[in-house]
Amino acid sequence: MVVRAVVFDVGETLLDDTREFGAWADWIGVPRHTFSAVLGAVTAAGRDNAETFEYFRPGFDVAVERQRREDAGQGERIEDSDLYPDVRPALTTLRDCGLWLGVAGNQTIRAAELLRSLDLPVDLVATSGEWGLAKPAREFFDRLVTWSGFEPAEIVYVGDHRDNDVLPAHAAGLRVAHIRRGPWGHLWAADPVLRAAADWQVESLIELPALLAGA
Known part of the structure; x- marks a missing residue:
């Protein structure tokens, strides 16, 4: 067909997604390379990206934290440069x-x-x-x-x-x-x-x- x-x-x-992952690392207060390394381990294990946050903040609610970022003026950004x-x-x-x-x-x-x-x-x-x-x-x-x-x-x-x-x-x-x-x-x-x-x-x-x- x-x-x-x-x-x-x-x-x-x-x-x-480099900038967005960096923004999340900054938001939860961990070095960007550390966040990337853990994200890589989660990825290699075939698990959901959201599980990355559990290693740093058990019980982390991505939706709630995303809204908090928005409220703090640090929300989602998608620009032509991305x-x-x-x-x-x-x-x-x-x-x-x-x-x-x-x-x-x-x-x-x-x-x-x-x-x-x-x-x-x-x-x-x-x-x-x-x-x-x-x-x-x-x-x-x-x-x-x-x-x-x-x-x-x-x-x-x-x-x-x-x-x-x-x-x-x-x-x-x-x-x-x-x-x-x-x-x-x-x-x-x-x-x-x-x-x-x-x-x-x-x-x-x-x-x-x-x-x-x-x-």
């Missing part, structure tokens, strides 16, 4: 090819507003916070299919995370492009389960237009 739509994950697919350099050129080229483009990931309602303010060349932006559904739940991808208006096999989902992106998108019948960047993208790049599920594996989003043209 011909590819007609491409939907992108957010963190470490479109956005470099985009990976290949994002705008790749999106523009894909759209020029006539593909429908979407952004859908595990982010807050506030993050959706910030992403829309970037005026990316995409058709729609949505987040788990808006949908009340989060990856890797099958319901998230079923909602994505309905939201896009295309058949699952006509959609390519692009993401860096094996368990949240590649495997559940594949199980939902979407085609999948794994991007090898960020901690999760590199950690699982050679994983045989990921490679079996992904239709393509790329180092940069710039590679997608040529690959999808062939599809």
Whole structure:
């Protein structure tokens, strides 16, 4: 079936999360390299990112602390400088090819507003916070299919995370492009389960237009 739509994950697919992870480290009062090391250990164990905070503050409530950051004027920020350099050129080229483009990931309602303010060349932006559904739940991808208006096999989902992106998108019948960047993208790049599920594996989003043209 011909590819007609491409939907992108957010963190470490479109956005470099370095600044946001640094902001969290500063907020809980631990050195940034320490926070990164523990995050890496949690990642390597295949556990949820939020568990990182438990090592520093048992019982840490991410939602409550996120609101406290907002109230303190240190809340979520997504700026053009947080985009990976290949994002705008790749999106523009894909759209020029006539593909429908979407952004859908595990982010807050506030993050959706910030992403829309970037005026990316995409058709729609949505987040788990808006949908009340989060990856890797099958319901998230079923909602994505309905939201896009295309058949699952006509959609390519692009993401860096094996368990949240590649495997559940594949199980939902979407085609999948794994991007090898960020901690999760590199950690699982050679994983045989990921490679079996992904239709393509790329180092940069710039590679997608040529690959999808062939599809």
